[in-house]
Every structure is written in structure tokens, then in C-alpha cells.
Amino acid sequence: MNIFENTPSPCYIMFEEALEANLSILKLVEDEAAGVSIICALKGFAFWHSFPLIKRYLSGGAAGSLHEARLIAEEMRCEAHTYAPVYLEEEFDAMLLYSSHLTFNSLSQYVRFKERVEAAPKKVSLGLRINPEYSEIETELYNPAQPGSRLGILSEAMPPHLPPGIEGLHFHSLCENDSYALENCLQHFEARFGHLIKECKWVNMGGGHHITRNDYNIEHLISLLRAFKTRYPNLEEIILEPGEAVGWQTGVLVSTVEDIIENRGLKIAMLNISFSCHLPDCLEMPYKPAVLGATSPTPESKYVYRLGGCSCLAGDFVGMGDFAFSEPLEIGDRIIFDDMIHYTMVKTTFFNGVKHPAIGLITREQEFLLLSQPGSYEDYKAKLS
Ligand SMILES: Cc1ncc(COP(=O)(O)O)c(C=O)c1O
Incomplete structure (x- = not known):
């Protein structure tokens, strides 16, 4: 029986086994590279x-936010490595409480908040x-x-x-990249900031490392990280913070065909999900999501x-192209989008x-409600x- 027939629809479904397989690969890198911490980026x-x-x-x-830092404290039971493009005045002290490491995006944010860090308990x-x-x-x-x-x-701009x-020091300039892109990036990082890396206790190499993808060269990554540590023996810790590599290929979004419309020969299956509401990156990027049992149409495709x-x-479909199925779709059929977790x-x-x-209004009396x-x-x- 098809496992997706009896789940709610729409529904995101994660496969624990797939997650654990990804985690084993990431753990292997941590162990082999020694002195490297791999942490999960909640934004991904x-x-x-x-x-x-x-x-x-x-x-x-x-x-990347106070909510994420607190979720790490509550559910991972540890302190977060925190970085946000801007810290908010009213949240900063709580952010410190939940964090072991905190990175500023600008020197002005550092100047604004450094005394609060010194005064923290x-x-x-x-x-x-x-x-x-x-x-x-x-x-x-994404660049x-x-x-x-x-x-x-x-x-x-650095002193x-x-x-x-x-x-x-923290950099993040990869996205779905391999270890060779990291190697090139490190060359630029070191050429521009090498003198400062020598003064650091830690370097955070951000996310975008697609370590769990089938063709990723893990041995090459491990050798890069080891060589980096040898060049900077002052470093106590190197941090990688992938998000996507943790959840890569770990689950699906189940949806259902609710109607089938024809527009001058074009068949449109109307789903109970919205790309704008539930798969916004399909429209933003745009990219064509993988649908189980469907392929990209060829001139021979019938359905x-x-x-x-x-x-x-x-x-609410744009940029993805159409999909070919082996049989005609019917109302009630399940459409399963892959890799949605x-x-x-x-x-x-x-x-x-x-x-x-928040949501408010200005009343007729000109008061904010x-x-x-x-x-x-x-x-x-x-x-x-
Ligand atoms: C600062 C930072 N760290 C980590 C990540 C996670 O990247 P990924 O999910 O591509 O591994 C991102 C993604 O935007 C990021 O901006």
C-alpha cells in the first residue's frame, strides 16, 4: 500500500532514517577533521x-534570531552559535543568555552592543x-x-x-556548494583576512556545504579543514553550520488534486497546496521541484x-514548467513533492x-489600536x- 495514501493532506513528512543517515555523514567529518564542530543551522x-x-x-x-536561539536551548539543550544581520535593542540581552558564541554583522553593531556583552552575567x-x-x-x-x-x-573596513x-571571524558565502568552492573561498578569505585569522580563537565557515549530497567529496573537505588548522595553530575551533545538508532529501510534502481544468489544450491540476504559501522557494528562485512519479515532459509525453x-x-505555478505522468491524473490523486523538509x-x-x-489600526479618533x-x-x- 502507498504510505502516502493515509496521511493528512497537505502534510510535510520527514523520514527519520534519512535524517540519521545524513547525521552520520556529518559526524564522520567532525570526527575525522578533529577540532571541527558541525552545528545545525535552524534557518535551513x-x-x-x-x-x-x-x-x-x-x-x-x-x-539567526531570538526564537531560534531559544528553540535550541529548549530542544537541543545547549547554547546557540548566534549570528543575525541586525540585533534588536529589546532582544539583545536574552540573545546573550541563549548563546555561547555571538557574531556581529557590522562594526557599528559591535560598538552599539559591546558594553551589554561585558555586563552580561x-x-x-x-x-x-x-x-x-x-x-x-x-x-x-542567495549570494x-x-x-x-x-x-x-x-x-x-576592518581595523x-x-x-x-x-x-x-565568521563568513558565509556558499550555497549548495562542494568542497572545491570552499577551497576557492578560503583562498580569498585568507588573502584578505589572514593577518586577523592569526589572532582568532575560532573561525566559523558558515553554511552552504552540501556534505550529504551523493557526489560530495568528503575526503577533500576533511583534508582542507585539517590543512587550514595546520596553517592557523592558534585556532581552538573551526565551525561549520550547514542547514540544508542536515535535512537534504529527508522527506516530502503530500498534496492532493482537487480539480482538473483545461485551458486551450493545457491541462492544469489544481492542488490543495499553494506554491506561494507552502513552497515559496519554488517561485522565488525559481526552481522545479521533484514530484514522485513525474518527469519533465517530452514531445512523446501523453499525460x-x-x-x-x-x-x-x-x-501560483510560475517558473516550474509542466510535469508528465504515466497515467492521467484524477481528482483525489496524491501529488508528492520530494525533498521539502x-x-x-x-x-x-x-x-x-x-x-x-503586529496588526493594528488608527481609529477615527486618531488613536493607535x-x-x-x-x-x-x-x-x-x-x-x-
Ligand atoms: C549565516 C548562515 N549560516 C548558515 C546558513 C545555512 O546554509 P545552508 O542551509 O545552505 O547550509 C545560512 C543560510 O543562509 C546562513 O546565512
């Missing part, structure tokens, strides 16, 4: 039901995110090293020595369908743990699982 994988399992294999979690190791100005990412939406980037400090209290979302957005699932909820805005405030931690946690 926030399926917190499995955080205790993750903690059995990996060294912890990377947070516990030590937090501080870092700066730098911009190596090198990346092999082809999609600008932190693009000209004019707001992510990370440029080499010419000749690490500012007081800074113990680490070709466009898969349409159920929202009113006119383009990392970014897709997280973006459906509070992506990166970023709070949703707060109607709702849906950004609480409980809201965030309850939208995941």
Missing part, C-alpha cells in the same frame, strides 16, 4: 521534534562576520558576496587588529499537467524565526514540530 532545518537526535550526532545549533565569545567577496553562487538571491552586499564587513573582545496552487495569486518547510513558518508584525501580536515564541514553535 528547524524540525525540532528531531533535535534530541541531532544533538546525539552534532555539536549543537546555529541561530556569563561569558559569550564574540565574532565578526566578514565578507570574503568571493562566491560561486549563481543565483543572486551574500554580491557587490553591494549587506552581509559581512569588507576587508578594507589592522581584531577589536577588543572579538575572538572569532502532461501544469500543477497549480490553490491561492488566488495568478502566478529543509528550507521549504521552514519558509512556510516563521523563516529564520523572524517575528511576524493594537489588534493582535502574532509573533510570540509560542506561535513560532507551534508552527513547527
Whole structure:
């Protein structure tokens, strides 16, 4: 019997065995490279039901917001490595409490908050995110090293020595990349910041390492990391924070055909999911998701369908192309989207743990009336699982 026939629809479904297989690979890198910590970036994988399992294999979690840092504390039972493009005045002290490491995106944020770190009841190791100005990412939406980037400090803006209290440097400029892209990136990082790396206790090499993909050269990664450590014996820790590699190919989104429409020969299967609401990265990037049992149409394909979302957005299908099936689709058929458990699932909820805005109105008397405030931690946690 098809396992997906009796689940709710729509439904994200994760396969624990696949997750554990990914975690074993990541753990192997940690063990073999020695002195390297691999932590799970929640912005890419926030399926917190499995955080205790993750903690059995990996060294912890990377947070990009207060909600993510607290989720790491509650469900992984450890302190977060925290980096956010901006820290919020009202959240900063709590952020420190949940963090072992905290990285600033700019020197101005460091100056603004450093006294609060000194006054904190516990030590937090501080870092700066730098911009190596090198990346092999082809999609600008995902490229932190693009000209004019707001992510990370440029080499010419850095002082000749690490500012007081800074113990680490952080870069993130990979996305679904192999170890050879990391090798090239390290060359640029070292050429621009080598003198500062020598003053660090730790370096965080961000995410985007596609370590669990079949063709990833793990031996090459391990040798790169070992050689990097040999060049900088001052480093106590090297950190990698993949998200996607943790959740890569670990599950699906189940959906159902609710109607079939024809428009001048084009067949459109209307689904009970929306690309805009549930798979936003398909439209953003855009990319064509894999659908179990479907292929890209050829001139010989007999049963070709466009898969349409159920929202009113006119383009709630755009950029993906059509899909060929081996039999005609019928109302009630299940359509299973593959590999939906990392970014897709997280973006459906509070992506990166970023709070949703409150909702209010200005009354006729010109007074502000707060109607709702849906950004609480409980809201965030309850939208995941
Ligand atoms: C700072 C930082 N760390 C880690 C990650 C995780 O990257 P990935 O999920 O591609 O491994 C990201 C992704 O955007 C990031 O911005």
C-alpha cells in the first residue's frame, strides 16, 4: 500500500532514517577533521521534534534570531552559535543568555552592543562576520558576496587588529556548494583576512556545504579543514553550520488534486497546496521541484499537467514548467513533492524565526489600536514540530 495514501493532506513528512543517515555523514567529518564542530543551522532545518537526535550526532545549533536561539536551548539543550544581520535593542540581552558564541554583522553593531556583552552575567565569545567577496553562487538571491552586499564587513573596513573582545571571524558565502568552492573561498578569505585569522580563537565557515549530497567529496573537505588548522595553530575551533545538508532529501510534502481544468489544450491540476504559501522557494528562485512519479515532459509525453496552487495569486505555478505522468491524473490523486523538509518547510513558518508584525489600526479618533501580536515564541514553535 502507498504510505502516502493515509496521511493528512497537505502534510510535510520527514523520514527519520534519512535524517540519521545524513547525521552520520556529518559526524564522520567532525570526527575525522578533529577540532571541527558541525552545528545545525535552524534557518535551513528547524524540525525540532528531531533535535534530541541531532544533538546525539552534532555539536549543537546555529541561530539567526531570538526564537531560534531559544528553540535550541529548549530542544537541543545547549547554547546557540548566534549570528543575525541586525540585533534588536529589546532582544539583545536574552540573545546573550541563549548563546555561547555571538557574531556581529557590522562594526557599528559591535560598538552599539559591546558594553551589554561585558555586563552580561556569563561569558559569550564574540565574532565578526566578514565578507570574503568571493562566491560561486549563481543565483543572486542567495549570494551574500554580491557587490553591494549587506552581509559581512569588507576587508578594507576592518581595523589592522581584531577589536577588543572579538575572538572569532565568521563568513558565509556558499550555497549548495562542494568542497572545491570552499577551497576557492578560503583562498580569498585568507588573502584578505589572514593577518586577523592569526589572532582568532575560532573561525566559523558558515553554511552552504552540501556534505550529504551523493557526489560530495568528503575526503577533500576533511583534508582542507585539517590543512587550514595546520596553517592557523592558534585556532581552538573551526565551525561549520550547514542547514540544508542536515535535512537534504529527508522527506516530502503530500498534496492532493482537487480539480482538473483545461485551458486551450493545457491541462492544469489544481492542488490543495499553494506554491506561494507552502513552497515559496519554488517561485522565488525559481526552481522545479521533484514530484514522485513525474518527469519533465517530452514531445512523446501523453499525460502532461501544469500543477497549480490553490491561492488566488495568478502566478501560483510560475517558473516550474509542466510535469508528465504515466497515467492521467484524477481528482483525489496524491501529488508528492520530494525533498521539502529543509528550507521549504521552514519558509512556510516563521523563516529564520523572524517575528511576524503586529496588526493594528488608527481609529477615527486618531488613536493607535493594537489588534493582535502574532509573533510570540509560542506561535513560532507551534508552527513547527
Ligand atoms: C549565516 C548562515 N549560516 C548558515 C546558513 C545555512 O546554509 P545552508 O542551509 O545552505 O547550509 C545560512 C543560510 O543562509 C546562513 O546565512
